[in-house]
Amino acid sequence: MLEEANYFTKLSKVPVICKVVGRQVLDGVGLPTLEVEIHCTVKNYEKRICSIVVPSHFQIPDNALPAANEADEKERNSFVNTAVKWVNESLDRLLRDLNPTDQCEVDKILGEYFIRKAEEKEIQEQDEAEKAEDAEVTLTLASCTSSATTLPGKKKAEKPGKKVSVVERMIPPAEPDEPVLCGSLAIGGTSLAIAKAGATISHVPLYLHIALLKHKQESPKEMTLPIPMFNLFNCERSTSAKLKLVKEIMLVPPVNLSVEQGIQRFLDIQKELVRLMDPPSKASTAQVADSKKGKAQNAGKKAPQALKRVSHLGCLIIGGDHLEQLLLIIQTACDKIELKLGTDMYLAINCAAHELMDYVKGKYETLTGTFKSPDEMVDMYVELIDKFPFIIALIDPLRKEDRQQWNKICCALGSKCYLIAEDAARCISKLQIDQMINIPTCSGLVLKYINQTRVSDLIELTGHLDDQRQITILGSPDGESSDDSLVDLAVGLGARFVKLGGLLRGERVTKYNRLRAIEEELAKNRTLRKASLEFTAFAEESEPEKQLSDILPLPKQGLLPPQLSASPGGSQPALLPENGTLTWVVNIKFCRDFLTHSSKKLMC
Template identity: 75%
Template structure:
């Protein structure tokens, strides 16, 4: 320990001439302006000077590079295994953890799957996640080491090449297995051919007479696209690299994505996507009969801020739950009672069923209905009780999920229990539905993706009044783009989900193509969502028109709405927020290819709505 005098002397030496002079003159009553003059003469302390020099030379230091990737198995919002990817970078010669991301698993949650099917799905999911963890910790860790996290294109190119190589190897293995199985089958067939030979004169194709005419008319369902085991590693790593690039650049992820999409030219203003908030999940619950409205969503008007829109949705949700607890209070709505048919139905209409005491994995209430008008009556009553009007103060969207309704034996959609309609009759039903209830501004998957002729018809009839959106047809993003075209039925837009081998560059390229073809982009969360909120930044950065995040419940859903609110506040503070708009596409005004049917539709039938 130094003596007091020597310690004071050393302190004065370290303080430098500015501090020493200032203390001396301050003790002798020097005015404040003299101290200010001394500060001007000696502006920096030695420590400050060293800091300035360090900052200056750091500009010439090597840019941060990826030094390690860590993959691990974690749980998603419904307790299923999925993948987390961590990024470590070398920053100024030190290894530093930059960020991590969790990607959602590809498998969807079956509502009425058999126990054996569920077990097989769970095993496949587990194997896929384990393979993805191996890819990240082994191959991808080696391939990406030394690359800059800000070079997203180069990283995604390497990831794409690796995925293609793994897919080709998988095909070769499957081809060998099929050849071996064919040889075994041929040997067995030759041994028992005499025992299974048909009697002379017996017609082998007799069973074919049972096939109905309607079944041969509708296009068959496209085969389910197989998911390569381990493909989660590609999407998870690409998104983690994007987050690392944003962190290194000291900007939010949505700005980093916007810069990537616009070639480093940041837009002066950005528009927030409108939320499609799922209010009800209409399961197939006996004795409820309604099948073709899987999700009912609320869409706030554009004149409200996001915060105001979310608050209004919450008010409607609370009122709706109150009505479901006391169904006798639901009164007839004037709009639904105007039609002759509506008067007769409303007179003897049953009260809405009581809501089940459980929340869907989508973060909303689960209940069931006997008819669509029963559901719309409840929605209108809830809004009226709050002094709101559907079509002005709030809009509706319906996820029809038509691919789940097709009865291939009859060749028709089962919209109600025991009520079937052909694809053409479905178009007529939707035309009358939107004309009668114009506050429904979005229909998701109103038809199967295979019914392309009917998609064309419904777009020509309703494109200027309603968004007709494909979600099931857009599950595999890598299959959507074909030679600067979108491989989907004719529609207003698509729902994109960041799953499996999807890369950030794929989303950027695809949304640019959709923008150029007047399609709207919707970023949607999958069923097995995680608490990672990167999806919201992707939606804002890519300029999506809507974002479909589920309901205002469950932590993995609410955290994304909170992130959207935070981005709105930040953009408004920086004067970068631009008001959204609702513009429909008038498909009938566009020129049609020769092979497509005419835009002119026959007048809709009178009794096409489900009773």
Template identity: 75%
Template sequence: MEAGGRRARRREAAEYYRGQRVPERMEEALNALFPLSPGDLYGELANYLSKYSKAPVICKIVGRKVLDGVGQPTLEVEIYCTVKNYEKRICSTVMSFHSQIPENALPETIEAAEKERNDSVNTAVEWVNESLNTMLRDLEPTDQCEVDKMLGEYFTNKVEEKKEIQRQEEEEEEEAEATLALPPRSPSPATPPGKKKSAKSGKKSSVAERPIPPAETAEPVLSGSLAIGGTSLAIARAGATVSHIPLYSHIALLKRGQESPEEITLPLPMVTLLNCEKMSSSKLKLVKEVMLIPPVQLSLKQGIERVLDIQKEMTRLLESPGKMPGPQPADGKKGKAQNSGKKSLPQFLKRISHLGCLTTGYDDVEQLLLVMQAACSNIGLELGTDVYLAINCAAHELMDYDKGKYEILTGTFKSPDEMVAMYGELIDKFPFIIALIDPLRKEDREQWSNICCALGSKCYLIAEDAATCISKLKIDQNINTPMCSGVVLKYVNQTKVSDLIELTGILHGQRHITILGSPDGESSDDSLVDLAVGLGARFIKLGGLSRGERVTKYNRLLAIEEELAKNGNLRETKLEFVAFAEETQPENQLSDELPPPEQD
């Protein structure tokens, strides 16, 4: 009887395990232990086990030639990683190519530069697909420092190879000349930059004027250097992607040694409203760009909307000059300037600049500023209270080296010392101008010091041309620029993410402000915005509110603002100027904070 009972129980057990009741009972037990659905439970288990899986590593880097926003070739870098034993495309970045061709360059100069650019991009694609692809394989994309170190060493080797090739070519040329017994070549009789021709007979010359410093030799750009910057930025974006955080958060962590900031300040936009092109074959005039800066008390979204309103009114005025009311005389309020007489309206060109803004010509600076005042007044805004101006002077494009003076208007010349006095009068008359970019050449260091002491407590004096080559900016923990309020940094050529992190740390430690700037030849890649936010830049200079490659970046900035506000991490910025003349002033003491705008 007992044996029969055992057999019956075994038979019941076999039927139990053979039937469908096992998974049902298992699910009941799991639900009792973990009140989750099976799908959620398996997901939680996968997330738990993923902590113990191997970290993603780079398995492939792909470079290709693509077009930028103005139809010129540039570099795209694509990153693939091995994630849980599978090859996966992580991200890609498109580099912006920085053009150093002045707007009044000759056609043959432009043609030669375009050929050089095309060759450089082809070389960069070759570097990425061959050397860099092999060199960076199996590295973790989150290890930015190690990646940038290897990229820096690779670039240094390429520079040395180039120097060696040039040295050999020079030796071969000398040997060939010696073999042919050619006479040595005499130096060119052309006047070098910075030296004045002797005065012609019958013309007066000023003996009191000092010679200007010659223009510094432009730093040569190694063909293919775009591969270094493009790969570094692509790795940074890949590191953010595999860490499941935004790129700006990843950059902020890299800058702060993996310490997450409690609050983040958004950079204020310098929105280009007007691109003031030359109207003839003469040099550019004193103003290259007119930019609007919204007040800090507005949200970024409100500030952009205000700029758009001003842009619409400016377009209306410039297209219908007869309907524009004459500027009003000064009434004592900040931002109002006296009307020194009737001014004809600037000539308007009905097209959008490559900077994404309106183009216009003018006879003098006052014309532009008075039209700006009228446009703001028509929509109930006041310059200096509801919005501020920044002016890009691009003074390095104005110098006449034969005369040793700046040609600020056709036939109107001023010495560097006279330029300082002129800017002082301009800011006194139009105090709503709170930033001057490149008011002087970088070589006029004495005048930079003078203008900073005279105007540093009233506006920002920004160096852009002096900051073109980031690798030369820092020397022994110092900034190799003239005295200034800050610099415009652009992510181009062999710039690496680690370079920007180190450089902005030095700049901020020396009371300089940082402006992340957008190169002339832009792409639709919006990484620049995340870089500016993560690095803590004070301003961001993206061009105008037209053209897709420009608007994409403004949209990214708006998205970051919304995300930070939602998370409670958004901190209000401040606009403060440094009183350079007060040398005894403590380093952390700033002056002249701008007043808040009038509330509606």
């Protein structure tokens, strides 16, 4: 009897993690990335529970030089190989015997491990800096000795050029890219894999498991599905086309459509657009010119042509001479199939303006040879939305450093469309802990699950955004895989939109199919709540700043040096000095502070 009792006691034990496996796999475009596999002991037997393939943070540049591609490939391999090593040699040991449903404890351990690795990197950077300094001193002494033999009275010739223009000094300098710790992909990959394992053990879908984590294990009565942003065109800026302003054009279905209906409507528009822009079809060009709304503006201009290539985002690559040309051809395609923009479908535009700044002129290059100041950009967008009110979202219409212009554009257009920041939200950990980060006033952020981002980090940040009535858009990185966990993550977090790419690549279609499946499941359970499109009216220019500081609370008085404690005209922190640089020491410090802060919260 005792043996039988012991046997059944073992069977009744809570499942625990017994093995974590990392391996290198290929993503949707054939580039290396990380897969994390979770094994648990369930009823006294070891069992493979699930696996996750996470995309890397590397962006896929357009027409990069061979040397740049080679360097990027080498760095990518190093990042993935290090992440695999972290998982197999360290995280496997640290996470054994933990309950996979205890996400807080898992993320706390992952955060502590990242802190140790960050500190090791900091020490390594300091040692290298000291060695470089010693070498520089030696070189200086040698040069002083040699210069003593030169003839006296001969002045050193000044270096030609490099005069900094007045305009260049007036614009805020671009912040340096946030360094990524090699191997950090293991942290985010393992965190999401454990979340998926916890959902499997609990016999609930991943999206519901994420929602339960966000709402303190209180099951939501209804859930809203994020509205998909379908990538229609990827506008390649390196082509002979003049248009530089637009990087992506997306179609957004109305909230009264199901996901399946939205997909079908998008495919109908895409099919008609391909027909209109097909070069051999001369009749299609005439049809565009003779359309009711495009006749006056498009007279004497040929229709834009889609290139015979598909972007890594799963859509056609296109070029144009100006933005209105693309908008009119989309409008014409909708008219042909009896759809009306602004009612039956909306548009969203990713401007990616941070890639357009000419720092010598201090202006944005919107067309080839055409430059606009930040204030002129605001006027241009106001005129654009007034003329084409079916545009309901602008992503990165300005650089994140142009805070004053963000205030202006939000006050002018906030009640008409969403003004979204994507470039400013690249580093989620920095968003939460660094009080001096240059986040502009905006309607919401595009968040991406990459690098050391943990599930708990996204839950905390989206909670802040929800409290401040800011919208969350969960975005898909460039190098996606066929793993569809991103969709569950977006649904569980309650994101307003999900940005998944187009429907011309398999890894993108997989995610749309998952979104359809979740919608069917929620509708069957009668827990589906329709989404809404509600814009925010920004009253005064100072008010959005105040609202944003609630998301990123300011440090107490006396914690910052006087030159960084406040801006001259208000209570907001001033920008970093123009000659300020972010080093590994500074960035490692905020990562360490953030993860320590988060770990203390997760201990509850």
